[in-house]
Amino acid sequence: AQTVTQSQPEMSVQEAETVTLSCTYDTSESDYYLFWYKQPPSRQMILVIRQEAYKQQNATENRFSVNFQKAAKSFSLKISDSQLGDAAMYFCARNNNAGNMLTFGGGTRLMVKP
Amino acid sequence: DVKVTQSSRYLVKRTGEKVFLECVQDMDHENMFWYRQDPGLGLRLIYFSYDVKMKEKGDIPEGYSVSREKKERFSLILESASTNQTSMYLCASIASGPHGQYGYTFGSGTRLTVV
Incomplete structure (x- = not known):
């Protein structure tokens, strides 16, 4: 079975600082997609950022960026200038070979200290 | 704006009741999921x-069933609710083919309490 692993159940960061959330996965495919989702206390799961494995350039979305290491099968999320609203559960995911299902990691709870 | 709508945000049901959780998407997605x-x-x-x-079936189908009579609607059924089914339930959908690269769209979740 495909697995996605988030080794940090909880992280905390000071407001305005930078934090990196880790994610590793397994696959035998060469092309696939990776995702980071955010789930705030309101519960709505929101897509933060996605990366196509075929592209070597790391994806960025405003304060969110990824460090994608294809050979190491690592996909970490960096949040710069952390804000109180970044406090949430973060889930890493990758799609299956058919591209129509995601496998999720166990999640990382991020706390932001004022 | 694309949406996945779950009919209830909070539900409280009694042990033994038959419970229906409804999920509707307006994106014409082929694939739908219950977590x-x-x-x-x-x-x-x-x-x-x-x-x-x-x-x-997914990883934990015991005690649940589903129904998909129309493309846009995917229902989760708890045949006889038990207290160990107290949980948050999330519905999601994703397109097939190249559009699947955009990942899941999730509903806002239903928090079910079985008493």
């Missing part, structure tokens, strides 16, 4: 469907 989310256990897949009237 349950419990603290420390992440997202666990209950059932999924790749097409109308098709269903596949």
